Amino acid sequence: MKRLFAVLLALLAGCGSLDASPTTGQLLDAPTSLNVTGQVxxxxxxxxxxxxxxxxxxxxxxxxALSGGLRVTDVYVVTSSGVWSAGVGAADQRRCGAGCTVAVGRGVADGVAAGEGVQVVARLVDSQGRSFLLRDDQVRVK
Known part of the structure; x- marks a missing residue:
């Protein structure tokens, strides 16, 4: 019984939300589109x-508009020298239409260069607390 409990606990630990910072591999593997309640x-x-x-x-x-909505909690930028990240608070995001949210992550430009091609990943959280990663893979820093 203890063995079964340990296996179930290990399986459940892999489900649900992303609480820790994702690895570079997870960021690069993030999808460029999601299907949430039938909407892309x-x-x-x-x-x-x-x-x-x-x-x-x-x-x-x-x-x-999604019935439960999505909010952006973190922004990650994968550069040639590593990963830059910033949290996104409620004051740093706004609605830009019925199905649109704009969020801004801010910080010091350590390890990021103007003109560099990067991949930007947003961590989204829905009304049920589920986390998703969503990537824009064709971005150049201005």
Whole structure:
């Protein structure tokens, strides 16, 4: 019985949300579109360096509003030198239409260069607390 419990516990630990920071491999494997309640969700990113600051705007869009909504909690940028990340608070996101949210991650531009091709990944959380990773794979830092 203890053995069965240990196996079940291990299986359950792999389900659900992403609580820890994802690995570079998980970020690069993130899908470029999601199907949430029958609607396709896509992300479009606009990373910009201004002096020593790095701002990454991510627009998450669906054809129609999702009943439970999605919010962006984190933004990750995979560069040639590693992964840059920033949390996204409620004050850093806004609605841009019925099926659209814009979120901004901000921080110091360590390891990021203007003109560099990067991949931007947003961590999304739905109303039930489930986490998803969504990637925009064709982005150039301005």
């Amino acid at each position: 969700v896509r992300a479009k990113a606009a990373p910009v360096i201004s002096g020593s600051l790095f701002n990454v705007q991510v627009r998450v869009q669906t054809p129609r």
